[in-house]
Amino acid sequence: MGQQADGPDERHRRPDGVSDATVAALGKLSEALECVERARGHLYSMHQLIGHADLMLDDAVEQFRSAGHPHLADRIATELRGRNVIAGRWTFQIVEDFDDGYHALFRELDQQARDELVGGRRHLYEAEMKERRRSRGRPGHEARPGGGG
Template identity: 50%
Template sequence: MADNVQEEEARGPRRHERPPGMDDATVEALGLLSQALETTQRARGRLYDFHQLTGGADKTVGEAVHRLREAGHGEQADLVEREVQGTDVLPGMWTYQIVEAYDDGYHRRFTQVERQVRAALSDGRDHIAEAEMKQRRKTT
């Protein structure tokens, strides 16, 4: 029951308020942890870019192989097809497997640990440092 109340408060109107007794050092540390997690979100997006760009390149390679054959360059088409088209980008892995490994491993673990730390130190509240910065910078 306490966890549900804690989660409700973390999502409610007090979501970004510093809990009573929380010191500046803790707010700063949680802000840094949050910033690091946000950076991993950006890295994750880059992995999806990598996945989609590499897949698009492989599709274009397939078209190049087709055109090389049409132009009478079967030996070169065979080389490109054998060595590049549809091959692993890392040993034993296509790009979707790299994305899955990141999502299922490091990123999931980091997300869970960040949530656990916030639950333990700030009643699950997030972006406390940013909310306080907003208040300090707010003009009337």
Template identity: 55%
Template sequence: MTDDAPQPRPDDTHHDHGPGGSAERPDAAHLPPDGVSDEVVEAVGGVTAAFEVVEHARGMLYAFHRLIGRADAELADALDRLAAAGHPDVADDLRAEVVGRNVLEGRWTFQVVEDFDDGYYRAFADAERRTRERLVGGRRHVYESQLKERNRTHGRPGHEARPEA
């Protein structure tokens, strides 16, 4: 944090509004506990940022799951139309080869998603949470809160630390 930015502490419970009011101070849930260094806050923020990349990848995996399911259904529909248009042999060959096929050996996409969720994702999520609990009292986005305090224009509309209480 910069020297000229307010340095609120978790016990800061003022509820006044207006200039310097509660919306001008971060909430206690986003402040580092007493005695936690900026270096620790930044490092924990890096762990969380890495996990957020995994969250993004997880969303893409779910999108992949949905898109493959949609493609399979659309292909089955197209093959029904192809058969009705007089080419049942071509439709049957394609249906036997592709519709309902595993995307990985022995797995449909729902199984890939479940394996990912139950393995890598759960391990990373639990490790990130434990790291926050051990080092910053379980608080989330402490580093980002400090960034916000450094980068916002204090006292200007649209630059409040948080919503009015």
């Protein structure tokens, strides 16, 4: 197996004529999208956790009945179990709306910006930051565009 060069490949090099400001703006947009992707993961976690909690209510209802508390069992079974977490919305509907709306538009605009400005290239800011750090004898690391590094 051949050894890979220790630097950015052509897909991660800035096209001629692209300014530092453009690379920084694309980096900031990419960083924002990464935050949205993390939020999306938390949204899916919420969906799964609420579903699991709702299934556990079946056991709680039965245990309250067995313990002689039918009024609590009935209230949990009729008012809480299977309830929408937001009026008119089950968690899967929230996830679907997020994916089809906000998330889809965010990804579309990120792709449009990269396609129009740098031929679709990704992570130019990060690649250049790593090269700058390497040239100063420091290992590369993940950093925030426009941040203190």
